[in-house]
Amino acid sequence: MSALANTSSEPAILGDNLVEMERVAVLKQLLHRIVSHSVVYDRVQELVGMRQVYRRIADLVGDLDQDAVVLDIGGGTGLSRAWLNLPPQYLCLDIDRDKLATFNREYGIGNAIQADGSHLPIKDGAVDLALCVNVSHHLTDDVLTSLVRETMRALKNNGRFVFVDAVWDPFRTVSKMLWHYDRGSTPHTTEAFHALFTQEAVLRSWEVLPIYHHYLIAVLARQNGGGVT
């Protein structure tokens, strides 16, 4: 008896919810398209405080030799190239062809590599400086582990890996809201990063910069790196 009453009202409620969910999905997709445009993307990065983060990255990177090889893993449209003073051998590696097309359009220097950061098409010990900025929240634990392992393989003995991303903190409301609107976000905790880095590498420095998110900025070296920073 109650089954009939329920079937007449439930589909209407379900239907309303579906329309609403579709509307939100379309809006999110639109928002992501707008944000993907490089000028808008750069502006959004400024708004969320990335200039401040990049100033700290610049301090850590310091002055590199002109022949140093820099590998930017998940480099996207090359924001690091734009915001840091880097030598000419800057390799922008990303899984997304469109991002690399934008990088090529802007820099026209043919240093774009389309690849997965967890399977780097780079020779052992070829890289002086590896960067990975705001990428790990797109990656599962397994892929992130492979990416760190691969980066260590690709680094020179005295090379450095500057790793940056916002971390998951359930007590920061604004941060939680930003994660909600971030595409494909799988933020990791500081504890998870610490465990991974100390397992796969030597942790040269570790700091957390609180802006809207808490940004982890870590410098890693090879375990057999011979103590050169």
Ligand SMILES: C[S@@+](CC[C@H](N)C(=O)[O-])C[C@H]1O[C@@H](n2cnc3c(N)ncnc32)[C@H](O)[C@@H]1O
């Ligand atoms: C938020 S963007 C950051 C881009 C750039 N590092 C920056 O700071 O502007 C994340 C980038 O990671 C790339 N990405 C995601 N998964 C990847 C993977 N498995 N290998 C390489 N790049 C990946 C995405 O395509 C995207 O360009």
